[in-house]
Structures are given as structure tokens and as C-alpha cells.
Amino acid sequence: MTRTVYVNGEYLPENEAKISIFDRGFLMADGVYEVTSVLDGKLIDFAGHAKRLERSLNELDMASPISMDDLLEVHRELVRVNEINEGMVYLQVTRGAPDDRDFAFPDPEVTPSSIVLFTQNKPGLADAPAAKKGFKVISIEDIRWGRRDIKTVQLLYPSMGKMMAKKAGVDDAWMVEDGKVTEGTSNNAYIVKDGTIITRHLGNEILAGITRNAVLRFAKEAQMKVEERSFTIAEAQDADEAFVTSASTFVMPVVEIDGAQIGTGAPGPVAGRLREIYLEESRKAGI
Incomplete structure (x- = not known):
């Protein structure tokens, strides 16, 4: 089954997902991430991960591209469409993709933050040998x-x-x-x-x-x-x-x-x- 991923507001087959070569996460490691576990098809401690994500964004003066309520729905939808019973949801937010590479931060009003999410299916996660x-x-x-x-x-x-x-x-x-x-x-x-x-x-x-x-x-x-x-x-x-x-x-x-x-x-x-x-x-x- 082809995995469905989420990229900047769109649900896409993983082989169709793309980000710009100018994305600052790619060029500068200018991004933050979270990994939320899934057990029995449910998200584990999502609120804690969302709170830490907001803190990371604030510490780096990076704008959030999505509300935390909408982020929860994206997590749930990816778990549903990818049929994840045990596994993880990876989330990454970067400072976005300006027109060219520069050490200076781009204007967030001109260059919105980028967001990517994907799931990882890990059967037996809770019963790891x-x-x-x-x-x-x-x-x-x-x-x-x-x-x-x-x-x-x-x-x-x-x-x-x-x-x-x-x-x-x-x-x-x-x-x-x-x-x-x-x-x-x-x-x-x-x-x-x-x-x-x-x-x-x-x-x-x-x-x-x-x-x-x-x-x-x-x-x-x-x-x-x-x-x-x-x-x-x-x-x-x-x-x-x-x-x-x-x-x-x-x-x-x-x-x-x-x-x-x-x-x-x-x-x-x-x-x-x-x-x-x-x-x-x-x-x-x-x-």
C-alpha cells in the first residue's frame, strides 16, 4: 500500500510529495520536529508533543503553519488512511522556502513555514523483544x-x-x-x-x-x-x-x-x- 503523507496542507501519495531545494530545513537544519507514538490506533500523549512543538517554535521565533487543533486532525487522518495500529507519526516544521539561500531569516509574511508529516508502521512496537x-x-x-x-x-x-x-x-x-x-x-x-x-x-x-x-x-x-x-x-x-x-x-x-x-x-x-x-x-x- 502506498503511504499517504501530508505536505503543506495536502494529503499526497509519498512518491508525489515534494519540497523546495531552497527549504531551510534542507539547507540550514532550520526546523523542528516531533514524533508521536501510536498504540491501538490511538495517539499517545499528543498534547505533550503539541505543547513542546509550540515551545520549540517560539524559542526559534518560527511561525506555526497550523493550529494545534488542526494538527491533531492531520495526525488522526494519517493514522486512519495508513491503517496504523502500532507505529509513529513524524512531524517536521521548517522556516520555509525563500527564493534563494541566505543565512538571514526570511520574512515570515513573505515566506510561510513549511510542514511535513508521515507515518511509520511498527507492528509489535509495545512488545519489542x-x-x-x-x-x-x-x-x-x-x-x-x-x-x-x-x-x-x-x-x-x-x-x-x-x-x-x-x-x-x-x-x-x-x-x-x-x-x-x-x-x-x-x-x-x-x-x-x-x-x-x-x-x-x-x-x-x-x-x-x-x-x-x-x-x-x-x-x-x-x-x-x-x-x-x-x-x-x-x-x-x-x-x-x-x-x-x-x-x-x-x-x-x-x-x-x-x-x-x-x-x-x-x-x-x-x-x-x-x-x-x-x-x-x-x-x-x-x-
Whole structure:
């Protein structure tokens, strides 16, 4: 089946979709994005993604090309026409396509923002085999720009990190700055020590994950202790458990860091319970 995508107000077959070569997302990485998961044909935490999208646009002084109500309807229509039961909806907004390449921002009254959405079908997303065995990760230096709290399309270094991990025969990489873990290449990082869930505090150094926010809320509601602070790789290697969260992996255990086994070397009970709670509560709240 040919996938239907959405480009600047039109629903199109994917092989007919086009953007200008002058689009600033293509030329300058001048754009932001969101990825919303779909479970049981419903959108997971759409409101959180929409709110973060608005924040990213505001931080970059970029105009939104669509209202959040209309954006929800586009998401739902793409899920419907592409028959997505489990998967993701990718959204990207750029500063648009002026007549020529220029470092200066174009006038938004003359050059409207561009918007693209497409779906990714991922059967078995909630029952990923990796959740039963856990991720292995390596640590790499974090050399990204300083505004990681804005969800931009500047993903070259995270992609390089994924490839470093692949070359090392593991699943992902955790980035380290000034001796402390910031986050994974596409996820937020956590450790568990003596029953306390520890994850880096929010700031410009990391993305405020939508799944992160939900998981921490569920943890507190379940009377789990949460501490938001930075931690080192050595501290992570000495932890009882470790895990990551993201819209595509939900809660994913981490069982090895830089070759050192974490805890028992198997997914731990805290990560396992949080994954159960997250999937259960998210399915109830899906729209």
C-alpha cells in the first residue's frame, strides 16, 4: 500500500510529495520536529508533543503553519488512511522556502513555514523483544550545540553516535559532557540506586522528553523515589539498574555500559514496572 503523507496542507501519495531545494530545513537544519507514538490506533500523549512543538517554535521565533487543533486532525487522518495500529507519526516544521539561500531569516509574511508529516508502521512496537533483554550502550563525548532543549532537526551527531554504537556491537550511546551523562542519542537516561530513580535535571543540556515527563509522574504516583540530578558513567556502572525513555522505546532497560554489567545484567524490576505502568496508562489516555 502506498503511504499517504501530508505536505503543506495536502494529503499526497509519498512518491508525489515534494519540497523546495531552497527549504531551510534542507539547507540550514532550520526546523523542528516531533514524533508521536501510536498504540491501538490511538495517539499517545499528543498534547505533550503539541505543547513542546509550540515551545520549540517560539524559542526559534518560527511561525506555526497550523493550529494545534488542526494538527491533531492531520495526525488522526494519517493514522486512519495508513491503517496504523502500532507505529509513529513524524512531524517536521521548517522556516520555509525563500527564493534563494541566505543565512538571514526570511520574512515570515513573505515566506510561510513549511510542514511535513508521515507515518511509520511498527507492528509489535509495545512488545519489542529488546525490552526483555535490555540495551547495551557505550559512552561518547557530547559535542552538540548548546540548546538541546529545542527539538531541532540537527541530528547529525546523534546519528554519528548511533553508528559508533553499531560499530561497537551495542544498541546505543550515552553522551557525556564535563564528566556527567547528558542523555542518549535519542532518549533520556536514568539509573536506579537503592530504590531511587536518578535522571539528569532539565536545562538547556537535554531535551525535556514527553515520555520522560510521563514516566516520572507515574513513578511518583507509584510512591517511587525520584532524584533529578546529573550522574557519571562510573556511578551508572555501579547502579542497580539503568534504563532509557523515548516516544519510540517507551521504557527500555539498559544492562551494560562501556562493557560493564549493570546490576544482575538483566532488566531490573523498576524499569520493568515502569514500562508496564506507562503502556497501561498511555493506552487508557490515547486519543
